Amino acid sequence: MIKPSNYQPPYTITPAIVNLVAEIGEIIGRYTVLAEQNLTPRLRRENRIRTIQASLAIENNTLTLEQVTAVIDGKRVLGHPREIQEVRNAFATYEAMEDWDASVEGDLLAAHELLMRGLVDETGRYRSGGVGIFRGEQLVHMAPPADRVPKLMADLLDWLENTNEHPLVASCIFHYEFEFIHPFADGNGRMGRLWQTLILRNWKPLLAYLPVETVIRDRQEDYYRVLAVADSQADATPFVEFMLGALRDAVREAVSTDHVGDQVTDQVAALIRAIGGGELSSNDLMQALGLSHRPTFRNNYLNPAMEDEWIERTQPDSPRSPTQRYRLTGKGQRWLQHHADE
Incomplete structure (x- = not known):
């Protein structure tokens, strides 16, 4: 056992962080009441599946929400065996989460072993070699040497156990520091997000079912950009502010869409039902809806759904792209879950 030091991660509590923590706390108060009334076991499970699909999508897993659901239900799915294994591992890991202590190294290693079983050789133990993080062919982060990882992780876990920071802030700092250390040969991104969820769950159990991953997936470029900014400044503050903003939006969305069926x-x-868990082009949607008049489709179906944020473009920066597709937002997915049996 490596003896930790009194390590202090580099960060500053800014007015933006204070305001975000206060805002999230206020929204969570409302979310807790609504969720206790409405978050049935079925919805808890569906939220967890959305979390898993989004987390794996960030790591380039191509399975749709419907396919991920089918895998978890034990049905046969046409897909790459590795991607199917990733889904099975992730579901088992999130289901085991309530038994873990976020500051215990043994639990962290056990989680990695479960999450990455059958996917990499080094599971349940820290990496034995160097690792760099690439975006395309560009090296954006060179992680610390492997021989330093055990001490760095001991320091970080000790800090997490003893910090007086608000759990919202502590979870973001841990997430950043974990990604900086990059302690495992593979699976660091999904482990960092899982462990932040665990820290938040230990503060408010309902947060285990809040699909924060979907917000990160939708802001993936910003997620990596802010990690790089924090690296260049040797300071976790930019990442903490970004993640708190993502958390706020996820909780706010959960609150605002609990009673939206009549709207x-x-x-x-x-249109929402036609899209389901997939990504469809406008032509595919018109065909699914039995429509041939494009202005009717746009004015009565597509535009209202876009304006009220039930659906979103897969390529928001290129609205007229010939490969443009449409998918449900978190709000749209929740509506579909609530009305699945109608």
Whole structure:
């Protein structure tokens, strides 16, 4: 056992961080009441599946929400065996989360072993070699040497156990420091997000079912950009502010869409059901809806669904791209879950 030091991660509590923590706390108060009334076992499970699909999508897993659900339900799915194994591992790991202590090294290693079983050789133990993080062919971060990892992780876990910071802030700092150390040969991104969820769950158990991963997936470029900014400044503050903003938006969305069923027109409801867990082009959608008149489709179906944020473009920066597709937002997915049996 490596003796930790009184390590202090580099960060500053800014006015933005203080305000975000206060805002999240206020929203969570409302979310807790609503969730206790409405978050049925089925919805808890569906939120967890969305979390898993989003976390793996960040790591380039191509399985859709429907395919991930089918894998977890034990059905046969046409897909790459590795991607199917990633889903099975992730579901088992998130289901085991309540038994773990976020500051215990043995639990961290056990989680990695479960999450990466059958995917990499080094599971449940720290990496034995050097590792760099690439975006395309560009090296964006060179992690510390492998022989330093055990001491760095001992220091970080000790800090987490003893810090007086608010759990919202501590979870973000841990997430950043974990990604900086990059302690494992593979799986560091999904482990960092899992462990932040565990820290938040230990503060408010309902947060185990809040799909923060979907917010990060939708802001993936910003997620990596802010990690790089924090690296260049040797300071976790930019990442903490970013993650708190993502958490706030996830909780706010959960609150604002708990009672939204009556606000959907019949046409938008049909569009939401047509998309389901997939990504469809406008032509595919018109065909699924039995429509041939494009202005009717745009004015009565597509535009209202976009304006009220039930759906989103897969390529928001290129609205007229010939490969443009549409998918449900978190709000749209929740509506579909609530009305699945209708």
